[in-house]
Amino acid sequence: MYFDSLTAVAHMDGHGIYVWLAYAITMVLLSWLLWSPSRELRKRKLWIVAEARRRAASTNATPEAETQSEQAMSTDRAQMETQG
Amino acid sequence: MSLLDAKDVAIERGDRSLLRGISLSVEAGELWQLIGPNGVGKSSLIRALAGLARLGVDGDICRSAAALYIGHSSALKRALTPVDNLRCHPACDVTVGDEQIAQALQSVSLAGYESVPVGALSAGQQRRVALARLLLSDARLWFLDEPFTALDAMGCEWLEQQIAEHIQLGGAVLFTSHQQSRFGAQQHNLDLSLYVSA
Amino acid sequence: MWSFIHKLGSPPWFFRFSGNVVKWLLPVTIAVLFVGAFWGLLVAPPDYRQGNSYRIIYIHVPAAVVSLAGYYVMALAGAISLIWRIKMADIAMKAAAPVGAVLTGIALVTGAIWGKPTWGTWWVWDARITSMLILFFLYLGVVALFEAYENKAAAAKACAVLSLVGTVNIPIIYKSVDWWYSLHQPASIKFTGESAIDASMLYPLLLMITAFYGLFALVVMMNMRADLVWHHRQSSWVRQWAGFE
Amino acid sequence: MSVPDSDSLSLGAAFYRQFLRHGKALISSPADLVNPLLFFFMVITLFPLGLGPDPERLSQMAPGILWVVALLASLMVSGKLFASDFEDGSLEQLCLAPQPLAILALAEVLAHWLGTGFLLSMVSPLFAVLVGLPTQALPVLFMSLLLGSLCLTLIGAVGSALTVSIRRGGVLLSVIIIPLHVPVLLFGSTAVVEAARDGNPVSWLALLAALVLMSLALAPLAIGAALRISLDNG
Numbered sequence: 001m002y003f004d005s006l007t008a009v010a011h012m013d014g015h016g017i018y019v020w021l022a023y024a025i026t027m028v029l030l031s032w033l034l035w036s037p038s039r040e041l042r043k044r045k046l047w048i049v050a051e052a053r054r055r056a057a058s059t060n061a062t063p064e065a066e067t068q069s070e071q072a073m074s075t076d077r078a079q080m081e082t083q084g
Numbered sequence: 085m086s087l088l089d090a091k092d093v094a095i096e097r098g099d100r101s102l103l104r105g106i107s108l109s110v111e112a113g114e115l116w117q118l119i120g121p122n123g124v125g126k127s128s129l130i131r132a133l134a135g136l137a138r139l140g141v142d143g144d145i146c147r148s149a150a151a152l153y154i155g156h157s158s159a160l161k162r163a164l165t166p167v168d169n170l171r172c173h174p175a176c177d178v179t180v181g182d183e184q185i186a187q188a189l190q191s192v193s194l195a196g197y198e199s200v201p202v203g204a205l206s207a208g209q210q211r212r213v214a215l216a217r218l219l220l221s222d223a224r225l226w227f228l229d230e231p232f233t234a235l236d237a238m239g240c241e242w243l244e245q246q247i248a249e250h251i252q253l254g255g256a257v258l259f260t261s262h263q264q265s266r267f268g269a270q271q272h273n274l275d276l277s278l279y280v281s282a
Numbered sequence: 283m284w285s286f287i288h289k290l291g292s293p294p295w296f297f298r299f300s301g302n303v304v305k306w307l308l309p310v311t312i313a314v315l316f317v318g319a320f321w322g323l324l325v326a327p328p329d330y331r332q333g334n335s336y337r338i339i340y341i342h343v344p345a346a347v348v349s350l351a352g353y354y355v356m357a358l359a360g361a362i363s364l365i366w367r368i369k370m371a372d373i374a375m376k377a378a379a380p381v382g383a384v385l386t387g388i389a390l391v392t393g394a395i396w397g398k399p400t401w402g403t404w405w406v407w408d409a410r411i412t413s414m415l416i417l418f419f420l421y422l423g424v425v426a427l428f429e430a431y432e433n434k435a436a437a438a439k440a441c442a443v444l445s446l447v448g449t450v451n452i453p454i455i456y457k458s459v460d461w462w463y464s465l466h467q468p469a470s471i472k473f474t475g476e477s478a479i480d481a482s483m484l485y486p487l488l489l490m491i492t493a494f495y496g497l498f499a500l501v502v503m504m505n506m507r508a509d510l511v512w513h514h515r516q517s518s519w520v521r522q523w524a525g526f527e
Numbered sequence: 528m529s530v531p532d533s534d535s536l537s538l539g540a541a542f543y544r545q546f547l548r549h550g551k552a553l554i555s556s557p558a559d560l561v562n563p564l565l566f567f568f569m570v571i572t573l574f575p576l577g578l579g580p581d582p583e584r585l586s587q588m589a590p591g592i593l594w595v596v597a598l599l600a601s602l603m604v605s606g607k608l609f610a611s612d613f614e615d616g617s618l619e620q621l622c623l624a625p626q627p628l629a630i631l632a633l634a635e636v637l638a639h640w641l642g643t644g645f646l647l648s649m650v651s652p653l654f655a656v657l658v659g660l661p662t663q664a665l666p667v668l669f670m671s672l673l674l675g676s677l678c679l680t681l682i683g684a685v686g687s688a689l690t691v692s693i694r695r696g697g698v699l700l701s702v703i704i705i706p707l708h709v710p711v712l713l714f715g716s717t718a719v720v721e722a723a724r725d726g727n728p729v730s731w732l733a734l735l736a737a738l739v740l741m742s743l744a745l746a747p748l749a750i751g752a753a754l755r756i757s758l759d760n761g
Binding site: 443459461 | 707717
């Protein structure tokens, strides 16, 4: 260990603010890079499961319910589309 | 010897597939009309067959002769005169002499308009200048997308005569049109609604 | 070997393959990242001239190196998609562009922060940082072009052409900027010649560079997986994956 | 078909025909030729207004000002290069022509360069006096702009081909093309700076000429590919 105490680590003879600022920004951006695709994957998986369940429900539903669920799916798809 | 062979052609727009499983072989002297409701993909298919679109087109299409495509837009420079437009046309595949151009313009009854900039002509007249290219090209395969739109009775009759003449000389024509078949038995129809993918 | 490359092109196979790779690569990359950062920040000695601000090199240089390599990876994917019309290469290119842009951004920000204590101002027009800024613009150009096209298949092909043109230009840009402004400190690692910094600083730097390379590959694969699931949301293997996993 | 069996068009004839077509279209609307020059003239006059009339300072910055404004003028004009062909459908026909698209596109780009970049470089010594460029640098300014504008037009044409099918493609053209213009700007303006300082501009002009040859060789390939892609997106 080059530094002997915690305060020396924070201070780093005057350059601490710059070093820690640089590392903080880098870690934030890198974690965002890692986090955003996994969130996207999870969101799409939920959408697919929901759509599969809706399609299964609509196959044995009455025609009247059919149009309603069909309509729900299309608005849902439109909302996904804008995000997608 | 078929001029155009298309096997299992599929057309997509965005990631939605419009048409699928189209196979077609056009022999010399044949006339094909692509029929189908609006938006079924007639224009996309004829552009794909002419070789204009590659993205979103699957299946293999091979043309064994030069192709001439006339679409909705006239491909004419508004500032140039009809003579300059026809002489310097980008897809023109033969050296065109002045008297041939004059003959062509005369044939589409635009005799007096040689030096009028195309921009000053009416839509129908511009359409006829574009169609005059049919007389100035060696291409044996014609792809005409809605050729009869914006044409008056005389223009349609002239175009029918050109197509008939081209067929007899061993050429082949594919065209899309809303009107019912104009050539009776002589014409093969390709009804695209049979190939619409679910 | 060829069958492996060929299988890479098929979405379901690639999806499973990349899933396994991500499973072990994620923890490894994060571990290497933290070890490298810890080593560079706390263990390695400071530079005798610049003092502790030199520790920023352990993120500035890796980000710069990987962002430049990332552009070539993106252009390679573009070339594959243009030449062999493989759809998977389109998805790879679309996934690589934003990652490269963010990494170049990191390199620029850390370079600017490093410049403050060393040269006294936030921005110095020196050769390396200027070339990186132009590389950042090249990335933004590719991303902007992709967003501007409605038909995303055409967008991928257009970005492929743009990134190939960019690749031809990058060496010229770097050289012309160097000649134009030849004051900058020589690149601290010259793999060919003996490197200008001694071993105690070199090892954490190499560790961080491998960590950044791992991170680049990781994020590109994860972006690709998210896109594949969306593109093939109708097909059975996606529904099967969603249903059972 | 009433066409006698005339020989099919040779590549050179097709190149010349395409060059003629774009040239005639350009000449027929003189505004397209004069506007870039007016733009160049007016923006040059902004700099002394902005930086102050002190001739010493102006002449020191003259090469940079002249070159940056020439670059902006070329950028502004590049957007219109393929726009009219795309709208009136002649781009489709171009792709159907038997000759390679890259060569025909090159003909269009050269005709466009003659109408814009070439004129700009002819007129630039006149405007150089406005910002007090030393007279011994004028010939080098002309040479560098002559070569540079051809390179800028070729690279701008790649951008124009990529963005022609996008409705508001103008700004996007600048975003994707400016980074590629950097080497041309560096070599060109440094050549003029060297000439103004009685240094040796020849090496920089040689580098610029090398860039021109590279662009002449590679840009048409990119332009051809980009035009086909834009057609599919249209």
